[in-house]
Amino acid sequence: xxxxxxxxxxxxxxxxxxxxxxxxxxxxxxxxxxxxxxxxxxxxxxxxxxxxxxxxxxxxxxxxxxxxxxxxxxxxxxxxxxxxxxxxxxxxxxxxxxxxxxxxxxxxxxxxxxxxxxxxxxxxxxxxxxxxxxxxxxxxxxxxxxxxxxxxxxxxxxxxxxxxxxxxxxxxxxxxxxxxxxxxxxxxxxxxxxxxxxxxxxxxxxxxxxxxxxxxxxxxxxxxxxxxxxxxxxxxxxxxxxxxxxxxxxxxxxxxxxxxxxxxxxxxxxxxxxxxxxxxxxxxxxxxxxxxxxxxxxxxxxxxxxxxxxxxxxxxxxxxxxxxxxxxxxxxxxxxxxxxxxxxxxxxxxxxxxxxxxxxxxxxxxxxxxxxxxxxxxxxxxxxxxxxxxxxxxxxxxxxxxxxxxxxxxxxxxxxxxxxxxxxxxxxxxxxxxxxxxxxxxxxxxxxxxxxxxxxxxxxxxxxxxxxxxxxxxxxxxxxxxxxxxxxxxxxxxxxxxxxxxxxxxxxxxxxxxxxxxxx
Amino acid sequence: xxxxxxxxxxxxxxxxxxxxxxxxxxxxxxxxxxxxxxxxxxxxxxxxxxxxxxxxxxxxxxxxxxxxxxxxxxxxxxxxxxxxxxxxxxxxxxxxxxxxxxxxxxxxxxxxxxxxxxxxxxxxxxxxxxxxxxxxxxxxxxxxxxxxxxxxxxxxxxxxxxxxxxxxxxxxxxxxxxxxxxxxxxxxxxxxxxxxxxxxxxxxxxxxxxxxxxxxxxxxxxxxxxxxxxx
Numbered sequence: 001x002x003x004x005x006x007x008x009x010x011x012x013x014x015x016x017x018x019x020x021x022x023x024x025x026x027x028x029x030x031x032x033x034x035x036x037x038x039x040x041x042x043x044x045x046x047x048x049x050x051x052x053x054x055x056x057x058x059x060x061x062x063x064x065x066x067x068x069x070x071x072x073x074x075x076x077x078x079x080x081x082x083x084x085x086x087x088x089x090x091x092x093x094x095x096x097x098x099x100x101x102x103x104x105x106x107x108x109x110x111x112x113x114x115x116x117x118x119x120x121x122x123x124x125x126x127x128x129x130x131x132x133x134x135x136x137x138x139x140x141x142x143x144x145x146x147x148x149x150x151x152x153x154x155x156x157x158x159x160x161x162x163x164x165x166x167x168x169x170x171x172x173x174x175x176x177x178x179x180x181x182x183x184x185x186x187x188x189x190x191x192x193x194x195x196x197x198x199x200x201x202x203x204x205x206x207x208x209x210x211x212x213x214x215x216x217x218x219x220x221x222x223x224x225x226x227x228x229x230x231x232x233x234x235x236x237x238x239x240x241x242x243x244x245x246x247x248x249x250x251x252x253x254x255x256x257x258x259x260x261x262x263x264x265x266x267x268x269x270x271x272x273x274x275x276x277x278x279x280x281x282x283x284x285x286x287x288x289x290x291x292x293x294x295x296x297x298x299x300x301x302x303x304x305x306x307x308x309x310x311x312x313x314x315x316x317x318x319x320x321x322x323x324x325x326x327x328x329x330x331x332x333x334x335x336x337x338x339x340x341x342x343x344x345x346x347x348x349x350x351x352x353x354x355x356x357x358x359x360x361x362x363x364x365x366x367x368x369x370x371x372x373x374x375x376x377x378x379x380x381x382x383x384x385x386x387x388x389x390x391x392x393x394x395x396x397x398x399x400x401x402x403x404x405x406x407x408x409x410x411x412x413x414x415x416x417x418x419x420x421x422x423x424x425x426x427x428x429x430x431x432x433x434x435x436x437x438x439x440x441x442x443x444x445x446x447x448x449x450x451x452x453x454x455x456x457x458x459x460x461x462x463x464x465x466x467x468x469x470x471x472x473x474x475x476x477x478x479x480x481x482x483x484x485x486x487x488x489x490x491x492x493x494x495x496x497x498x499x500x501x502x503x504x505x506x507x508x509x510x511x512x513x514x515x516x517x518x519x520x
Numbered sequence: 521x522x523x524x525x526x527x528x529x530x531x532x533x534x535x536x537x538x539x540x541x542x543x544x545x546x547x548x549x550x551x552x553x554x555x556x557x558x559x560x561x562x563x564x565x566x567x568x569x570x571x572x573x574x575x576x577x578x579x580x581x582x583x584x585x586x587x588x589x590x591x592x593x594x595x596x597x598x599x600x601x602x603x604x605x606x607x608x609x610x611x612x613x614x615x616x617x618x619x620x621x622x623x624x625x626x627x628x629x630x631x632x633x634x635x636x637x638x639x640x641x642x643x644x645x646x647x648x649x650x651x652x653x654x655x656x657x658x659x660x661x662x663x664x665x666x667x668x669x670x671x672x673x674x675x676x677x678x679x680x681x682x683x684x685x686x687x688x689x690x691x692x693x694x695x696x697x698x699x700x701x702x703x704x705x706x707x708x709x710x711x712x713x714x715x716x717x718x719x720x721x722x723x724x725x726x727x728x729x730x731x732x733x734x735x736x737x738x739x740x741x742x743x744x745x746x747x748x749x750x751x
C-alpha cells in the first residue's frame with residue numbers, strides 16, 4: 001500500500017510541470033553558470049561569508065551587537081542550511097530513480113520492489129554528501145550551534161565556500177590539478193627529506209643537553225621550518241653533525257621551493273589561453289546580440305573595424321590559429337573553433353536564433369563558405385547569412401547552401417567602375433553617403449508608436465528645418481519603397497524614413513520626431 | 521570629355537568583369553595581358569603588353585586623349601608600376617586602378633591614377649551598409665546600378681537654364697515634383713550637399729552640375745523645365 005503510494009507520488013512528481021519547473025529554477029540558481037541570476041545568489045552568499053568572518057574576528061576582542069551576532073549565528077547558518085538542502089535536492093532526482101526502478105520491475109513482470117531504488121537513492125545522495133564541497137557546506141552550517149565554542153571556529157569553513165561561488169578559484173584549482181603527478185612527486189620528495197632529516201637531527205641532537213631539540217616533535221618542527229626556508233631560528237642544532245644535516249635540509253628546501261614555484265607557474269602558463277577562452281565563452285553566452293564572423297581574412301578584418309566602430313558586438317570564429325591571433329591582436333573576441341562544425345556552436349553555447357544578428361561567411365574561399373553556411377543552416381533556417389563569393393561559377397552553389405546575400409568583389413569593382421566612368425559626380429555623392437568618413441549620411445529612422453502619435457503624414461515631419469532630405473519611405477506592411485513621397489503620404493508604425501543629411505542634423509531630426517508634442 | 525576607347529590592362533577576373541560591364545559604353549574596348557599565351561583568347565581579343573616603358577605600339581593604334589585606362593593587375597606592385605609607367609608616358613590619360621587595400625590605393629594615387637578602388641575596403645563598406653542600413657543600402661544600390669526605374673543623374677547648368685544666376689537659398693526645390701536634388705558641384709569645389717552651409721549663398725552659373733535622383737521621366741521633365749542638359 002505504502003509502496004504504491006510512493007510509486008504514484010513519484011510518477012506525479014515526474015510529470016508535474018510545476019515541480020519540474022521549480023527544481024529547474026533552483027538548479028539554474030545554484031549550479032548553472034549561464035543563468036542570468038546565479039551571479040546575484042553568488043554575490044549574496046559571498047557577502048554573508050564575509051559578514052560572518054568579520055563578526056568572528058571582531059568578537060575576539062570587542063563586544064558584538066546582539067542582533068549582529070544573532071544574524072551571523074542563526075540567520076546566516078539558516079540560509080546556508082536551506083542552500084545545503086536545496087543542493088542535496090537538486091543533486092539527483094529521487095522520483096526519477098523510483099520511477100525507473102518501478103518501470104524496470106513491471107517491464108520484467110515482477111512485483112515492484114523499492115528496496116533497490118532506496119539503495120540507489122542512498123548511494124547517490126550519500127555520494128553527494130561525502131563530496132568535498134558538500135562537506136564544506138555542512139561544516140559551514142555548524143556554527144549554528146553557537147554555544148559550543150569549538151564549533152564557532154567552523155565559521156572559517158564558510159571561507160572555503162568561496163570556492164563554490166568564485167569561478168576563478170575553481171579555475172585555479174583546476175589549473176593546479178593538471179600538475180597532480182608533479183605535485184605528488186614533490187610531496188613525496190619533501191616527505192622523505194623531512195622524515196630523514198627529522199630522524200637524523202633527533203639522533204644527532206636529542207642527547208645533547210645544549211640542544212633545544214629534545215623530542216621527535218621538536219625535530220619534526222625544525223625540519224619543516226628549515227625545509228620551507230622559513231627558518232624561525234627558535235630551534236637550532238647545537239652539534240656539528242646536526243649543523244651538517246641542517247645544510248643538507250636547507251639545500252633540499254631551496255630545491256623544493258624552486259620546484260613548487262616552477263610547477264605553479266608552468267601550470268598557469270600552460271593553461272592561461274584555456275582560462276582566457278573559458279572566460280570568453282562565458283561572456284559570449286551573456287551577449288544579447290552579435291555578428292558572427294566566420295573566417296578572418298582581409299575583408300573580414302576591414303569589416304570588423306567598421307562594425308566595431310559602430311559599437312556592434314562581433315565574435316570571430318576561425319579554424320586557423322594564426323588568423324585567430326590576428327583577430328585578437330585587432331582587439332576582437334576571436335575563438336579557435338571551426339565555423340563549419342556543429343560541435344563548435346554547441347561547445348560555445350551560441351544560440352543562433354536569439355543571439356546572432358547575422359552570420360558572415362568571409363573566408364576568401366567559396367568551398368569553406370558553402371561548408372559554413374550549410375552547417376549554420378542545418379540548425380537554423382532563419383538567420384541572415386551573408387557570404388563573400390570569390391568565383392562567379394560558384395554563385396548557384398552558395399545560393400543553394402541557403403546564403404541570403406552574396407558579395408562578389410569582382411562584380412562590385414566592375415559596377416563601380418561603370419558607374420564612375422558614367423556619372424563621376426553622382427558616384428562620389430552616393431559613395432560619400434555610404435562611406436564611414438563622409439559628413440553627409442543616409443540613415444533609416446524607424447517610425448515608432450511615439451513618432452506616429454506626433455506625426456501623421458510626411459508633410460508634418462518638418463525635415464527641411466533640419467536640412468534633412470527625405471529620400472523615401474519604406475512601408476513595412478506592403479514591403480514597398482516610396483521614393484520622394486508627397487506631403488499627404490501617411491506614415492505608419494513600423495515604416496522606415498530614409499533620410500539624407502549631415503549626421504548631426506539627422507540626429508536632431510530624429511530627436512524632434514520623438515519629442516514633438518502633438519498639437520492634436 | 522567623352523572617351524571612346526577603354527584600355528584594360530589585366531587579363532584576369534577583374535579585367536573580364538569590367539569588359540562585360542563597360543563594353544557598351546565605348547566604341548572600342550581593348551584588353552591587354554602580360555601573358556603571351558592569352559593572346560589566343562579570340563572571344564575577348566586579348567593583346568600582349570609588358571611593363572617596359574615602350575608604349576609607342578599602343579599610342580600608334582589608339583588616340584590617347586580619347587581613351588581611359590583601367591589598371592587591374594592582381595599584383596599590387598605591378599599595378600603601381602603599370603600606373604606610374606602610363607602616367608609618365610601619357611600625361612592626360614584618365615587612369616582608373618584597383619588596389620587590394622587602402623595602403624596600396626594611396627600608392628596608386630601617388631603613381632598618378634585618377635580614381636582608385638580599394639577592393640577590400642569597398643567590399644567591407646558594402647557589407648557594413650547591407651548589415652547596418654539594409655533598406656537604404658538596397659535603395660542606393662538600385663539607384664546607383666540602375667536596377668529599376670529610379671535613376672541618379674547629373675544635370676549641367678547651361679546658358680539657357682532658368683535657374684542660372686539664382687542663389688541656391690532662393691530656390692524652392694519642392695516645386696519640381698518627382699525629383700530630389702542631392703548636391704551641387706562647380707568647377708572650383710568638390711561636390712557639396714545641397715543643404716550645406718558652404719553653398720547656401722552659391723549662385724548657380726554655367727558649368728555647375730546638379731546631382732538629382734528621380735524617375736527617368738521626372739528627370740527628363742525637370743531638365744526640360746529648367747532648360748538644361750544631362751551630362
